[in-house]
Amino acid sequence: MSGTSYLAVSQWFTAAEQPPHLAAINPWEGVSDVYRDLVMRGGMPDTGFARQLQEGSFFGKNQKEDILAEADAHPLMDELWENKIPEFDQINVPAYVVASYSNTLHTAGTFRAWRRMACEEKWLRIHNSQEWSDYYDEANVEDLRRFLDHYLRGEDNGWEETPRVRYSVLDLEGGDRTGIPAESFPPAEVDSTRFYLEANSRSLTITTPTASAEASYDVAANPNAVSFITRFDEETELVGYPKAHLWVEARGSDDMDLFVLLQKLDAHGTPLQAFTVPNQNARIHDATDHGATILKYKGSDGRLRVSMRHLDEALSAEDVPAHAFDRVEKLQPAQLAEVEIDLLPIGLAFHPGEQLRFVISSRNLLGTMMPGIHEYVGANSGQHVIHTGGENASYLQLPVLK
Structure with a gap:
């Protein structure tokens, strides 16, 4: 077959x-x-x-x-x-x-x-x-x-x-x-490396920030996202499964629809994208400016409704969390929820000076997977808070090829 x-x-x-x-x-x-x-x-x-x-x-x-x-x-x-x-x-x-x-x-x-x-x-x-x-x-x-x-x-x-x-x-x-x-995927030479989010500088660092901090956005505002950036000083390849391990809080709501995206930026901060299809005419550009994600690659994405955060221990691996989706666990006021979000596997090269941007948002960052279909809008209200450093050190785990 x-x-x-x-x-x-x-x-x-x-x-x-x-x-x-x-x-x-x-x-x-x-x-x-x-x-x-x-x-x-x-x-x-x-x-x-x-x-x-x-x-x-x-x-x-x-x-x-x-x-x-x-x-x-x-x-x-x-x-x-x-x-x-x-x-x-x-x-x-x-x-x-x-x-x-x-x-x-x-x-x-x-x-x-x-x-x-x-x-x-x-x-x-x-x-x-x-x-x-x-x-x-x-x-x-x-x-x-x-x-x-x-x-x-x-x-x-x-x-x-x-x-x-x-x-x-x-x-x-x-x-x-x-x-x-x-012989395997990820290759045996891959080291799963934690890049910690730091809310004050909006950076990603391989050392755990000692001070606790918050990055937040109102879901009805513009921007309704926060991002964190790191720059690579030497040739770096990421090959395998990325995941996000986040400490999050909902203010004014009991749930959160979170969308995350890993982007490659050039040395000047411009997001890099690539068509996946040989047809790259004006209509394809129109369709892929927002949406039709199978036709243009903009980075590795993931998503999670926070009330569905419970992991299926039998299906989960260290680098690929799998959620059970068999229960709803709403958030209480002032509750900090620890969540893991799987992102699509990647094989991505960064040349010296190029950057990686990690985006967290209440909106569907990439849009629809196909052109001409209904776009899902996250069921969100209030304010989303991402906690970083100290006892609530959120991080992005990346598969770094050594």
Whole structure:
């Protein structure tokens, strides 16, 4: 089996059934958890693309599932949503998985499936573009042919010598590197490094600030965000899973919808972005100024409804927190809540003098994942406070390649 998007999703589920004549799979980017990836990312009911699927596709004479009604009736993770997660521990056929850092719909699900699949013969390639153009690239077609010829036709073509991981490093300035071999993702040479937020200077530092401080914004104001910056003095590559560990407080509310974004800035402070598609005409610019995130990469993002902060200990790892989404824990007045937010995996290069900006906001920083769909607006009011330093030292954990 081979295919992108829905044709990748179907492969997780089919392989988990272990049909006797299935020889190998090639999922080329696709969600692997409908709740976490499609309708309730971060615990927020962001159903714009689900509505587009339900109302604008899958036409026929038969009935179809009303996933919008299900999202309204089942806001927490329960049996309905559990049944929409493949049994990864039952996937035992050889798998060649293709992923990217830039697809806000598919990236998290593809990496999750690759991590959790039980099969020992599995490969991961992380490209630097968009799945459709990558899928039909002639060199990639031949690469896939080698995989399929080896497992379907029994050809001794050396596929088993292919590096288990081939990742890319983006620099967003025309100098991306692809096909970098490794035995794992993140590579073994990665050191998960904490960059602590410092509210007074709005900086990121590798030493813990001793003094407690606050950075805040009113959700109805402009700006309704705070950010923190660090500058790299030497060549630096981040390859792996970033996460945010924050101490937050809601003033005038009992909940917070938080959106976070990791941006690359050039040496002069200008945000760097890159199209993921070969079509870069005026209409693509219009669509991606705000939204259509699968078409233009602006950085690694994450989100969390703070009342959904409880972690699933069985699914969480040190660098990839996973939330249970099975309970609501509202905030009390003056309560400081400790939260972890997973950001999409990254491969990002910083040249000397270039900067990293970490943004925290009450608004959807990137907009919609697809053009022409409804944009989710955070359910926020009052004031958001980010605590830094002292006993409440918030930090951004980054995968630094040594």
